[in-house]
Amino acid sequence: MPFTEAIGWSVAAALDLPRPAFAAVLMLPVQKLRRHMKLDQHWLGYTHTLAFCASTVQGKHISSRWQWLARLRKAKAFQHPDVPRIAAFDAWVENQDRHSGNFLRTRGGEYVPIDNEFILYSLVWAANITVGHQSLRNEARSVLKAAGYTKFEVSMVLASKLHEAAYQKASPALQQFICAMHGDPAQGVAAATAILQFLGQRAHPDWLANQLGRIV
Numbered sequence: 001m002p003f004t005e006a007i008g009w010s011v012a013a014a015l016d017l018p019r020p021a022f023a024a025v026l027m028l029p030v031q032k033l034r035r036h037m038k039l040d041q042h043w044l045g046y047t048h049t050l051a052f053c054a055s056t057v058q059g060k061h062i063s064s065r066w067q068w069l070a071r072l073r074k075a076k077a078f079q080h081p082d083v084p085r086i087a088a089f090d091a092w093v094e095n096q097d098r099h100s101g102n103f104l105r106t107r108g109g110e111y112v113p114i115d116n117e118f119i120l121y122s123l124v125w126a127a128n129i130t131v132g133h134q135s136l137r138n139e140a141r142s143v144l145k146a147a148g149y150t151k152f153e154v155s156m157v158l159a160s161k162l163h164e165a166a167y168q169k170a171s172p173a174l175q176q177f178i179c180a181m182h183g184d185p186a187q188g189v190a191a192a193t194a195i196l197q198f199l200g201q202r203a204h205p206d207w208l209a210n211q212l213g214r215i216v
Contacts, residue, residue: 001117003181004124005052007174007195008093008116014170015162017089018082018112020054025181027051057112059104074100078136078143082111084155087136089113091156091211092163092202096121099134123198157216160208167203171196 002025009023028051030043043049062073077083077100090098095118102115118131125131140152175192182188201207209216 002052015166059106088159163203
């Protein structure tokens with residue numbers, strides 16, 4: 001959904017999290033979009049649609065057809081400081097569907113999340129669709145040993161201390177964007193208020209620490 005992808009990119013930008021360098025929501029002809037991705041019969045009735053467009057990330061998935069190599073890459077990834085930062089971001093914005101298959105490793109060694117569609121799950125998605133919960137925190141629990149996992153969660157908590165400042169930075173643009181995405185001004189204001197209140201509460205410096213039961 002372009003709406004949530006754009007919000008995710010804006011919050012990541014305010015947080016200075018690794019991300020595509022450029023992003024925009026555009027109205028595109030469906031036929032043009034069809035050249036770049038598969039579209040089912042649902043789209044036959046539409047001539048145009050909103051699309052979230054982002055610059056290409058020059059990176060690769062850490063997966064591999066060789067299981068031993070995939071395990072090695074994953075173990076290395078979960079020891080990199082970017083990954084608990086991404087996990088903390090996901091907890092903040094309530095991303096229901098993050099796993100090691102939807103971030104890329106760049107040649108410079110950064111890990112870049114490329115799919116933020118299912119953020120704000122309880123506000124935007126839960127009433128109409130069920131998505132099984134996946135998170136980097138859960139993957140870390142299976143990849144890392146006890147001491148490594150503790151360090152991962154502590155790193156998440158430390159990363160979350162920056163969320164409140166990022167929230168303050170992103171809020172004006174988010175307010176404007178959310179309102180603009182609704183045809184009814186009253187609905188736009190209501191949606192913006194609900195989303196910003198949700199993000200504001202979870203951006204509190206102690207929120208994630210309390211959720212994880214970690215004192216840092």
